[in-house]
Amino acid sequence: MNAAIPADSTIRAALAKVMDPEIGKPITDLGMVKSIDVTDDGAVNVGVYLTTSGCPMRTEIADRVRTAVADIPGTGPVTVELDVMDDDQRTELRKQLRGDRGEPVIPFAQPGSLTRVYAVASGKGGVGKSSVTVNLAVSLAARGLSVGLLDADIYGHSVPRMMGSDAVPTQVEKMILPPIAHGVKFISIAQFTKGNTPVVWRGPMLHRALQQFLADVYWGDLDVLLLDLPPGTGDVAISIAQLIPSAEILVVTTPQQAAAEVAERAGAIALQTRQKILGVVENMSWMTLPDGSRMQPFGSGGGAAVAESLTRSVGSQVELLGQVPLDPALREGGDAGTPIVLGDPESEAAGALRAISDRLAVRRRGLAGMSLGIDTTRH
Structure with a gap:
């Protein structure tokens, strides 16, 4: 006996489990389901609205819809017809996601934000700061956390290549939907420039770009946002301190004493910006040789020296x-x-990076500044 032809309500319930890959919410909640038509023989046609005509996720959305409906007992052939939202629909979507504010605000700077923001800094280039940042982001996402990655190194952007994605963000009115790679939402100035064109901007333009990346991008409900800062203590580090005062600084250095001395300056900026220093990561600590012995091409002790120096400077333990x-x-x-x-999860370096991400992952999302909704009025 054949299964009964599925009802519209059954199909809509299945579609409620289909998440928009960019926004991370059910397509039914986002007003993306245009129509559901079921024929007498069980064939189903689903009409779906895309946010833009050039939506990079059109194929993935169609496949998700097709799979969800095909799994319903009694369903015949499934077809998906894609349409595009009009201006009014896009406006409603933007209001639904961001509210009806005139100017976007930075969600991570609001008192109610529970997102941990980690600004990854280094005193100089060439210490592997971006590699550490990308691997920490991916490792945290692999643990099931919702993770965002902002490539704040405007001049030396490298995150898109390291994430293996040349995807371009989708823009809905003034709201930007960031691409996702390896489970991480990420944004970079590289996604808005042609080829390898250099970015030649002064301080105010850098500040405005960072402000847009933080406010105009729809990040959703993140557990962790990592910022890959440029080397040194220049405009970007100062802007981040102004835009997200609660951001914690993670300093990356190598064992080399000269690099460590410069890294101390990058961490010490927290004294002026009143930010918390999360800790220190020492990269390129040693090389394991085929016989199992270790060679230390850049010396030793730089990471520990930075941690000790910053501990003395800030008056609290920096690990x-x-x-x-x-x-x-x-x-x-x-x-x-x-x-x-x-790519090589069993390697020694991958294990070390995972161990660091494990320490970050167990840190609870903060409640500082949040209203607990307790009415203290006596009745």
Whole structure:
């Protein structure tokens, strides 16, 4: 006996489990289901609205809808017809996601925000800061956390390549939907420039770009947002302190004493901006040779020295969160767009990076400044 032809309500219930890959909410909640037509023989046609005509996720959305409906008993052939939202629908979607505010606000700077914001800094270039940031982001996402990654290194952007994605963000009115790679939402100035065109901006333009990345991008409900800062203590570090005062600084250095001294300056900026220093990561700590012995091409002790110096400077404990060995696979994974924590998870470097992310993952989302909704009025 054949299963009964599915009702519209059954199909709509199945579609309620289909998430928009960019927004992360059910397509039924977003007003994306245009129509549901069922024929007498069980064939189903679903009309779906896309946010824009050039939606990069059109194929994935259609496949998700087709799979969800086909799994319903009694369903015959399933077809999906894609349409595009009009201006009024896009306005309603933007209001639904961001509210009806005239000017976007930075959600992570609001008193009620529970998102942990980690600004990854280094005193100088070439210490592997971006590689560490990308691998920590991907590792945190692999643990099931909702993670965002902002490439704040405007001049030396490298996150899209390391994430293995050349996807362009989708724009709905003034709201930007960031691409997702390896489970991480990410945004970079590289997604708005042609080829390898250099960005030649002064301080005010940098500040405005960061403000837009933080306010105009729809990040959703993030557990963690990582910011890949440029080396040094310039405009971007100061802007981040102004835009997200609650951001915590994670300092990346190498064992080399000269690099460590410069890294101390990057961390010490927290004294002026009144930010908290999360800890120190030492990269390129050693190289494990075929016989199992370790060679230390950049010396030793730099990470511990930075942690000790910053502890004295800020008057509270700054920990050395971990040491990451020098491994060619770390560089190769960045060039190939497959971070080492995914591409070579059993490697020593991947294990060290996962251990650091584990320490970050267990830190609870903050309640500082939040109203608990308790009425203290006596009745």
